[in-house]
Amino acid sequence: MVSRVIPVDPFDLVVFGGTGDLARRKILPALFRRFCAGQMPETARIIGAARSDMSDASYTQMVADALREFSPGAQSHADRLRDFLGVISYVRIDAMGEAGWAELTQKITSVDRVEAYYFSVAPSLFGPLAERLQGHGLADRNARIVVEKPFGRDLETAKALNATLARYFDETQIYRIDHYLGKETVQNLMAVRFGNMLFEPLWNSQFVDHIQITVAETVGVGGRGEYYDRAGAMRDMVQNHLMQLLCLIAMEPPARFDPDAVRDEKLKVIRALEPVEPHHIVRGQYNADPDDADTYPDYRTAVGNPRSRTESFVALKTHIANWRWAGTPFYLRTGKRMRERSSEISIVFKETPHSIFAEDAGRHRNVLSIKLQPNEGITLGVTIKEPGPGGMRLIDVPLDMTFAEALGPDGGETVDAYERLIMDVIRGNQTLFMRGDEVEAAWDWTDPIIQGWTDRGDVPKPYDSLSDGPDASAQLLVRDKREWRKI
Incomplete structure (x- = not known):
């Protein structure tokens, strides 16, 4: 019995914290495997965003190294790896300031594409990222944000975090991820x-x-x-x-x-x-x-x-x-x-x-x-x-x-x-x-x-x-x- 893979619609995925451990170990290898399976369209775009001063080429090399280390079989899929790296780009961005946001906005210019923003960062940055996404016109109806735990450390902070995200995104746009x-x-x-x-x-x-x-x-x-x-x-x-x-x-x-x-x-x-x-x-x-x-x-x-x-x-x-x-x-x-x-x-x-x-x-x-x-x-x-x-x-x-x-x-x-x-x-x-x-x-x-x-x-x-x-x-x-x- 062969599993049936249904391709998803074209999308732009921005990984905030794109140089971090979670991105290297889990997020990028997961995307590569879906790319190899034919579920991820080749017109998709993956944009790493972090504080590090990197070029597209150096970030692409980092992604390639991460896939060879954390995605078994990447070495044997050289052609697919090359194609996957072709959809990767990078933006140096300041989550607490304005640096890099104009460049990111220029990259997210297509209409009728899903826009996903993965917050692979500390919870203290969730609010500033959500605020800047809205301030730069990126929190439209096609936008979705992915939030990693911890979702607060108690009821008071969880309510505050939910209220902060709700100021910029509807509940239907917020994806609180639990990998279990x-x-x-x-x-x-x-x-x-x-x-x-x-x-x-x-x-x-x-x-x-x-x-x-x-x-x-x-x-x-x-x-x-x-x-x-x-x-x-x-x-x-x-x-x-x-x-x-x-x-x-x-x-x-x-x-x-x-x-x-x-x-x-x-x-x-x-x-x-x-x-x-x-x-x-x-x-x-x-x-x-x-x-x-x-x-x-x-x-x-x-x-x-x-x-x-x-x-x-x-x-x-x-x-x-x-x-x-x-x-x-x-x-x-x-x-x-x-x-x-x-x-x-x-x-x-x-x-x-x-x-x-x-x-x-x-x-x-x-x-x-x-x-x-x-x-x-x-x-x-x-x-x-x-x-x-x-x-x-x-x-x-x-x-x-x-x-x-x-x-x-x-x-x-x-x-x-x-x-x-x-x-x-x-x-x-x-x-x-x-x-x-x-x-x-x-x-x-x-x-x-x-x-x-x-x-x-x-x-x-x-x-x-x-x-x-x-x-x-x-x-x-x-x-x-x-x-x-x-x-």
Whole structure:
């Protein structure tokens, strides 16, 4: 089965911060892969914009080097690489002043083209960029802006940011990007839920025992220490990535698959989240690697703050106050320097109400596992008889629902999240992007949790590098006679 690629309309894409790490690692390689796939028209134009003093030729060389480093296969597509570099240009620009804006305006002169502006810059520059885009006549009806997280650091700053962007752009023109929502398996989750009669009737508290969402990383804070120590795992991961995954799992079926219908249902979930009790929260900081403390120091050393109380790990238990999920706990955890890199959603169904088998057959539960990384896929754990003689012994086996064999080698094409999301911006499809009221509702739930542990003076619990996190995290589930699924 060959994937069908539908070309998008001609567009101009300006990448503010076009020399930065995100542009080099993600944005430009994503555009190149879509160019090679035939989805990006050759009449498209990509304009890098940054403070660096560079010519078109030097910027093009930087892009070529980035693609060879971060886009596997670029070397073997020399002709396509040359053609792609032909649509690249550069403008030296001052986000806080007027330098470069006249030149940029001259480049964006065509009518009836989509105009997209990617803010791959610090949030403090979002407002000045939006203001100057409007001031130079670039915020017209064809314009769209792409905004990277963080979307504020609390409810107050999120509201201020939304209000600033709203002064210059309509909500339908603002694309708040969360790359987790661009993953193939996240969208497949919606297809499995709403495209099959099999699961939706069971998708409620009557049949689901609990739900776990885990995002574990083996890396530490790396070069993000200064930012991360101001944010922590709650702001950096839970308020956005894990919150969005929770919404897709828990939301009601939308009336139709369009942006506002989907986002309306997600918003209802966030507003129905119950406050988190202090004893249902575990925070941690990773210790140094005992075998190589120089390369992998402890969290406080890594961020340069020996008295830091910022969490590199957080686990919590929450509930959703509605008819569908009343009584079903949701367990969320995320952390750095964990044992394995893994992002997984697990829907753990209840045991059968009565077992007809002997006690030695054991108790078994079906688990629907949605794996987001490192290997995307969906599996359903089913209980079967263990093969062979010797009585009725039950075992759990995975039923693979990634359908790689059924779709064939071409149908299983892996598309990076940024590829899909950037093309959605060009198409004007906001389904996989957060709306302003979603962001504010998420902060409205998150802020009291952070304020609570700040007021209590809670100190994060230490945990070993490359472990499953603090021991108290396991106890969070043990108290409920449950356990975390293995990372």
